[in-house]
Amino acid sequence: MIRTAKVEDADVIAELLTQLGYEKTLSFMPNRILELLDNPDAMLFLYESEGKVVALLSLHVIPQIALFGSFLRISYFVVDETVRSREIGAELEALATKIAKERACDRIEVHCHERRKDAHRFYERHGYIESPKYFIKNLYM
Template identity: 70%
Template sequence: MIRSATINDSEMIAALLTQLGYPNTQNFIQERITSLLEHPDAMLLVYEKEEKILALLSLHVIPQIALLGSFLRISYFVVDEQARSHHIGTELEAYATHIAQEKKCDRIEVHCHERRKDAHRFYAKHGYIESPKYFIKPLL
């Protein structure tokens, strides 16, 4: 079942983020979840089966000024290592696509680190096209 995350999911979300390569979120995860749940253009979703959270999907709708539609950004997307290859990712990606269409978005964007080769294959299989330039400016 796909549902909105809650504060009560913080421990499981932190565990999934650790699998994604973001350890040590326990000290601030509840604050971040609260912030995302209150943000009007953000969605924080989990995939739950038998009262266990198996996946996390964080989405943001971003309005554009030069084009008619907004775009949907996948900010974080992780399926528990023990639950991969069970089509949970496919189900969540389809859900994200539905949300994007519902919100009149003209595309979905996702930044996926170069080291995540399995994720690259997943996105390509679902119709995503690589756009190789991505710049960041670290502030901390």
């Protein structure tokens, strides 16, 4: 079952994000969830299996100035390592595609760290192509 996240899910969301290498997020997670739920261009979904949350999908619709459509960014996407390869990721990716089409997006974008080779293969199987370079500027270290 796919559902919208709630503030009460802060613990499990923080646990899933730890699997992506984002540790110590629990202290600010409830506020982040509220902020995302209040933003009409942000969506935060959880996947439940057998009564347990096992996946997270965070999406943002970003309007473009130079192109007709907006784009959908997959901000965070993680399936618990104990249940991978069960098509849960495929279901969530299909949801992202459906939302992108409904919101008149012309593409979906995802940043996936170089070390996540299995995730790269997942995205390629679902029609994504690599578009290098990605620059970031850290403001707080």
